[in-house]
Amino acid sequence: MARDAARVETFSDGVFGVVLTVMAVELLQTGPARVGGRELPEALADAWPSYLAYVITFAIAGQVWIAHHNIWRYVVRVDQMLLVLNLLVLLFIATIPFTADLLSDNLRGGPTEQRLTAALYVGTVLGEALFVNLTWWWARRRGLLHPDLDPRLARAVARRMRLKPLLYLVAFAVVFVDPILSLCAYLLLVAFYLIGGPGDLRPYAHPAKDGSAA
Amino acid sequence: MARDAARVETFSDGVFGVVLTVMAVELLQTGPARVGGRELPEALADAWPSYLAYVITFAIAGQVWIAHHNIWRYVVRVDQMLLVLNLLVLLFIATIPFTADLLSDNLRGGPTEQRLTAALYVGTVLGEALFVNLTWWWARRRGLLHPDLDPRLARAVARRMRLKPLLYLVAFAVVFVDPILSLCAYLLLVAFYLIGGPGDLRPYAHPAKDGSAA
Amino acid sequence: MARDAARVETFSDGVFGVVLTVMAVELLQTGPARVGGRELPEALADAWPSYLAYVITFAIAGQVWIAHHNIWRYVVRVDQMLLVLNLLVLLFIATIPFTADLLSDNLRGGPTEQRLTAALYVGTVLGEALFVNLTWWWARRRGLLHPDLDPRLARAVARRMRLKPLLYLVAFAVVFVDPILSLCAYLLLVAFYLIGGPGDLRPYAHPAKDGSAA
Amino acid sequence: MARDAARVETFSDGVFGVVLTVMAVELLQTGPARVGGRELPEALADAWPSYLAYVITFAIAGQVWIAHHNIWRYVVRVDQMLLVLNLLVLLFIATIPFTADLLSDNLRGGPTEQRLTAALYVGTVLGEALFVNLTWWWARRRGLLHPDLDPRLARAVARRMRLKPLLYLVAFAVVFVDPILSLCAYLLLVAFYLIGGPGDLRPYAHPAKDGSAA
Numbered sequence: 001m002a003r004d005a006a007r008v009e010t011f012s013d014g015v016f017g018v019v020l021t022v023m024a025v026e027l028l029q030t031g032p033a034r035v036g037g038r039e040l041p042e043a044l045a046d047a048w049p050s051y052l053a054y055v056i057t058f059a060i061a062g063q064v065w066i067a068h069h070n071i072w073r074y075v076v077r078v079d080q081m082l083l084v085l086n087l088l089v090l091l092f093i094a095t096i097p098f099t100a101d102l103l104s105d106n107l108r109g110g111p112t113e114q115r116l117t118a119a120l121y122v123g124t125v126l127g128e129a130l131f132v133n134l135t136w137w138w139a140r141r142r143g144l145l146h147p148d149l150d151p152r153l154a155r156a157v158a159r160r161m162r163l164k165p166l167l168y169l170v171a172f173a174v175v176f177v178d179p180i181l182s183l184c185a186y187l188l189l190v191a192f193y194l195i196g197g198p199g200d201l202r203p204y205a206h207p208a209k210d211g212s213a214a
Numbered sequence: 215m216a217r218d219a220a221r222v223e224t225f226s227d228g229v230f231g232v233v234l235t236v237m238a239v240e241l242l243q244t245g246p247a248r249v250g251g252r253e254l255p256e257a258l259a260d261a262w263p264s265y266l267a268y269v270i271t272f273a274i275a276g277q278v279w280i281a282h283h284n285i286w287r288y289v290v291r292v293d294q295m296l297l298v299l300n301l302l303v304l305l306f307i308a309t310i311p312f313t314a315d316l317l318s319d320n321l322r323g324g325p326t327e328q329r330l331t332a333a334l335y336v337g338t339v340l341g342e343a344l345f346v347n348l349t350w351w352w353a354r355r356r357g358l359l360h361p362d363l364d365p366r367l368a369r370a371v372a373r374r375m376r377l378k379p380l381l382y383l384v385a386f387a388v389v390f391v392d393p394i395l396s397l398c399a400y401l402l403l404v405a406f407y408l409i410g411g412p413g414d415l416r417p418y419a420h421p422a423k424d425g426s427a428a
Numbered sequence: 429m430a431r432d433a434a435r436v437e438t439f440s441d442g443v444f445g446v447v448l449t450v451m452a453v454e455l456l457q458t459g460p461a462r463v464g465g466r467e468l469p470e471a472l473a474d475a476w477p478s479y480l481a482y483v484i485t486f487a488i489a490g491q492v493w494i495a496h497h498n499i500w501r502y503v504v505r506v507d508q509m510l511l512v513l514n515l516l517v518l519l520f521i522a523t524i525p526f527t528a529d530l531l532s533d534n535l536r537g538g539p540t541e542q543r544l545t546a547a548l549y550v551g552t553v554l555g556e557a558l559f560v561n562l563t564w565w566w567a568r569r570r571g572l573l574h575p576d577l578d579p580r581l582a583r584a585v586a587r588r589m590r591l592k593p594l595l596y597l598v599a600f601a602v603v604f605v606d607p608i609l610s611l612c613a614y615l616l617l618v619a620f621y622l623i624g625g626p627g628d629l630r631p632y633a634h635p636a637k638d639g640s641a642a
Numbered sequence: 643m644a645r646d647a648a649r650v651e652t653f654s655d656g657v658f659g660v661v662l663t664v665m666a667v668e669l670l671q672t673g674p675a676r677v678g679g680r681e682l683p684e685a686l687a688d689a690w691p692s693y694l695a696y697v698i699t700f701a702i703a704g705q706v707w708i709a710h711h712n713i714w715r716y717v718v719r720v721d722q723m724l725l726v727l728n729l730l731v732l733l734f735i736a737t738i739p740f741t742a743d744l745l746s747d748n749l750r751g752g753p754t755e756q757r758l759t760a761a762l763y764v765g766t767v768l769g770e771a772l773f774v775n776l777t778w779w780w781a782r783r784r785g786l787l788h789p790d791l792d793p794r795l796a797r798a799v800a801r802r803m804r805l806k807p808l809l810y811l812v813a814f815a816v817v818f819v820d821p822i823l824s825l826c827a828y829l830l831l832v833a834f835y836l837i838g839g840p841g842d843l844r845p846y847a848h849p850a851k852d853g854s855a856a
Binding site for chain 1: 655656659667668722725748754759
């Protein structure tokens, strides 16, 4: 019965794996090893936006992977719409390296560049958050979740997820004050969702689709 | 008994994962972040063919993944020929980013460019559709599908699949009228196959290889 | 009990997936879409070595994947040495795109280029064949295969595998006659191993690790 | 019960697969096939740092994969912290191609380049070793390992793992004597951990999470 969901996870993991490593591959291309005629320490130091883009991509895509993992472990059946919603989640996740790269490249640019790249980045994250929310909503509505899942937990997970796009919009608004501060707000948000919430918000303390209490 | 098919799925998912993310990686290379000396908003706007190629690739490869998933969930055994047919499906799928990139780059080119790139694109999609059809035909003929699968459903799936290459050829013919219209026809087709057909055409409402009714 | 082998397969499939798609990604880079100021049809035609390298890579890596799949479905336990041997198989497989690219780029070069690139290519394939042979030999010797596997089948598989490096050396020797002929010999060999041998050479007609007769 | 751990493995394998193949993809870009106007044998010979970086990356990432495999086969449950620790392991693993590339490119550079790149490389490997150690420590402390795992084995594994960062620091110190010697020391270390330890240090001779003695 869990078979369909298993393949969706494998497929999504393929996309996540590439997204997580793409920026590290980019380092090879833009790295100082390819730039002759300069001092290595200086060249390495100047490549800091690439390192930052790598860490941002890793943090955000890693956090989304954990969220994806937490959701899909409760899904025991899939339908066509759930697959389409999952594809749309992946569509936005796969653009994280691009927008994170633009964001870090333009952190010290003019206000137009800063706001435009921050808007693109927040657009990516909002799109991802929207379709993750819809995935959960659809799976609950269509009875695709594990029958033993406590409905109160399912609601609590939905509430916590719904909060995420709002918090990202707040982090985006901060770009009009200071772009670095806005980036810090993004990363704080990631850390907040990585740590997990108290009590009923932790999916792990509840019966998963294998029927065992963790 | 489902083990062989499981590995074919994992392997195919690896290819699908790279195909889906390749165009997003390309954005990093051709993106305005690498092009100095221009205004960022203008540079980002001019990169629209790359975004279009990304969305086309994602839509078509995502739809093919769902079709692949729907077929392989009924396959309980594999033989050498089924593996070869699956490799040929992947051979065409892996060229989707290349042909989608050419297509979107030449949408505003001369009629020769438009027709040539549309022909290449439709060739990729036809090749994929042909071998997906052969996969299903071979699996049915050799008794590699789940024994509980209703033969009427198997036939209905085959009928719907056979329609696909024909519809793609119609979409291709439209390029002689207008290339943008032809592209829209492609995307409409993808949407049509994403939504799924009525009643018996939906594989999900029937017993899958785990023997459970969805 | 099959769990260890399952993860080795997933991991190897990740490498195979990238190898199969790498040349298609390269098409994006070397493709005519990036070369301005030339006629598209001519530019596309001139890129034929890239298409050839893609097809060669796909054929050879696809064939090796099927061989890998056929071997590992009989493996029920792993030890450290089997993991190391599998890593060495992957080390050579991952260089197939590089050597196939060199080979196809130099098919119309001078005799030095032709022989050097053919030698590199055959070196890659020999290395892969050597370690695939050692994998099977080690798994048989250490009793890591499924206990129900017929020893005669295991020996027949080993015999057929041992033949492969010898046939590749013959195909390499042909490069001194004609490089195109040598390439054709390589591809014939791939086709020969894709089709599979008669009777007892077909792993699929025998009990696999799940204990079911195919 | 093993389900959660299974998906962590699939996801990590996606990252490992890309890391192992990235340097082979790089060969395609920096390879002599792209450099016109030179003799092919000479051009191929001059690209030796790329080959070295490929082999270093493969050796180190392959060894880490085996270690990851050995650890995770004992993990039967996951919690949020274990997922975060695993993400941090992957964060460092994904940078191995970049640091290995820098290291091999600067092996014949000045002492500043040699020491800087060796320091970056050892930083990557230390980060990976640190979080692998923390993964094991956390899993033991929180009771996430298989209940039948002998506590003495778990301790022995932890002891052997703790040794690794220390040995890497020694290998790094050698760079002040000779950079080539330091690199040899790294590779010897990898070989040491690939071969495995005596008796109780071999995870494979003990009951794994499927409950079967290997």
